[in-house]
Amino acid sequence: xxxxxxxxxxxxxxxxxxxxxxxxxxxxxxxxxxxxxxxxxxxxxxxxxxxxxxxxxxxxxxxxxxxxxxxxxxxxxxxxxxxxxxxxxxxxxxxxxxxxxxxxxxxxxxxxxxxxxxxxxxxxxxxxxxxxxxxxxxxxxxxxxxxxxxxxxxxxxxxxxxxxxxxxxxxxxxxxxxxxxxxxxxxxxxxxxxxxxxxxxxxxxxxxxxxxxxxxxxxxxxxxxxxxxxxxxxxxxxxxxxxxxxxxxxxxxxxxxxxxxx
Amino acid sequence: xxxxxxxxxxxxxxxxxxxxxxxxxxxxxxxxxxxxxxxxxxxxxxxxxxxxxxxxxxxxxxxxxxxxxxxxxxxxxxxxxxxxxxxxxxxxxxxxxxxxxxxxxxxxxxxxxxxxxxxxxxxxxxxxxxxxxxxxxxxxxxxxxxxxxxxxxxxxxxxxxxxxxxxxxxxxxxxxxxxxxxxxxxxxxxxxxxxxxxxxx
Numbered sequence: 001x002x003x004x005x006x007x008x009x010x011x012x013x014x015x016x017x018x019x020x021x022x023x024x025x026x027x028x029x030x031x032x033x034x035x036x037x038x039x040x041x042x043x044x045x046x047x048x049x050x051x052x053x054x055x056x057x058x059x060x061x062x063x064x065x066x067x068x069x070x071x072x073x074x075x076x077x078x079x080x081x082x083x084x085x086x087x088x089x090x091x092x093x094x095x096x097x098x099x100x101x102x103x104x105x106x107x108x109x110x111x112x113x114x115x116x117x118x119x120x121x122x123x124x125x126x127x128x129x130x131x132x133x134x135x136x137x138x139x140x141x142x143x144x145x146x147x148x149x150x151x152x153x154x155x156x157x158x159x160x161x162x163x164x165x166x167x168x169x170x171x172x173x174x175x176x177x178x179x180x181x182x183x184x185x186x187x188x189x190x191x192x193x194x195x196x197x198x199x200x201x202x203x204x205x206x207x208x209x210x211x212x213x214x215x216x217x218x219x220x221x222x223x224x225x226x227x228x229x230x231x232x233x234x235x236x237x238x239x240x241x242x243x244x245x246x247x248x249x250x251x252x253x254x255x256x257x258x259x260x261x262x
Numbered sequence: 263x264x265x266x267x268x269x270x271x272x273x274x275x276x277x278x279x280x281x282x283x284x285x286x287x288x289x290x291x292x293x294x295x296x297x298x299x300x301x302x303x304x305x306x307x308x309x310x311x312x313x314x315x316x317x318x319x320x321x322x323x324x325x326x327x328x329x330x331x332x333x334x335x336x337x338x339x340x341x342x343x344x345x346x347x348x349x350x351x352x353x354x355x356x357x358x359x360x361x362x363x364x365x366x367x368x369x370x371x372x373x374x375x376x377x378x379x380x381x382x383x384x385x386x387x388x389x390x391x392x393x394x395x396x397x398x399x400x401x402x403x404x405x406x407x408x409x410x411x412x413x414x415x416x417x418x419x420x421x422x423x424x425x426x427x428x429x430x431x432x433x434x435x436x437x438x439x440x441x442x443x444x445x446x447x448x449x450x451x452x453x454x455x456x457x458x459x460x461x462x463x
Contacts, residue, residue: 063292069454070422100455116450136289139454139455142294160289160291212290222292224291254451
């Protein structure tokens with residue numbers, strides 16, 4: 001009996017010796033361990049944008065009134081952005097209020113309110129990054145969807161989001177009348193001023209949708225649906241040069257800091 | 263008055279901290295904190311200044327005296343239980359008739375007691391409810407507790423309109439391109455990325 005017992009114990013030990021790594025490997029492939037890294041997915045998307053020297057995209061943006069200066073009703077706008085790094089960007093936003101265009105050609109920044117034919121031009125010898133910072137700090141607004149035009153979108157988004165987590169995979173309607181669909185990775189971003197949900201295409205690693213909820217009374221939101229990404233857009237320098245339309249009036253752009261000079 | 267002075271300085275520091283915290287947050291997802299979270303500085307010709315942010319307001323006179331109010335109504339009380347320090351420190355700030363109040367000139371340079379400052383920082387209304395003035399800063403309710411107008415929905419300063427009345431003509435006025443209609447001149451400007459029109463006095 002003694003020898004049998006010894007033999008049994010030895011074979012159990014051997015079995016355990018070979019079985020344990022297998023069990024460990026099995027655990028490594030369990031669903032919990034396979035959960036994708038949300039931050040890596042975000043980084044991948046941003047790296048793709050950062051690697052594009054010239055690109056364009058469209059977006060449909062819906063913004064709650066609490067986020068619009070002087071706003072009393074929600075604003076819906078169709079936005080088109082074209083970027084030529086490092087210092088050229090042109091953006092157009094069409095809404096019920098009219099059409100607004102922003103031009104930065106590396107030397108100047110121009111803003112046109114096409115509906116009333118008013119424009120301003122200010123010197124701005126900056127990169128897109130510098131322009132976005134300066135416009136925000138001095139004039140109190142952000143060019144539309146500027147997060148994705150800066151040189152390092154990941155850094156910009158992580159500055160806003162303290163944590164990124166993977167929320168799952170979902171199908172996102174797209175195309176004509178939303179008849180098509182695209183599979184997306186769904187990420188949750190937690191930020192100091194706002195939380196966001198974003199959907200990134202599984203195949204093309206590009207942003208499809210962003211919903212940001214601000215930590216303010218009423219939890220106002222911004223909904224943005226992205227489309228028509230073109231990371232090899234054919235653009236020329238002239239596309240970024242602003243020429244005032246006929247009859248347009250030049251008006252000043254008031255900094256937000258001082259209001260005493262009225 | 264020294265107690266009041268130190269107190270107000272401390273509160274101003276607190277309010278400024280709130281404002282600078284907002285600055286640090288900066289823009290988020292296409293929304294500038296400047297439009298709703300940063301606070302705006304107003305200055306007066308006499309060297310005073312006021313800051314108005316979504317979470318409170320703070321004012322400081324040219325002589326360094328200051329007052330601050332927070333988002334939830336907690337604020338600063340002067341030596342007589344009212345709301346703000348006067349310019350010289352010895353002006354009364356509590357009005358028995360209308361409830362506690364504070365006043366300032368139009369850009370928030372607190373300078374005098376009273377119940378209402380035309381276009382100024384703040385006042386208490388006849389209904390004994392306190393309001394923030396069009397240029398911001400602190401106000402006091404009837405029980406001497408100061409409150410600040412909270413404006414998460416960013417708004418334009420007084421005298422700005424967002425659209426022109428119909429029938430205007432374009433004219434040059436006071437060196438600017440202006441619109442004229444109904445006997446009033448409007449000066450267009452871009453403010454926070456939007457087109458606004460300033461009523462020119």
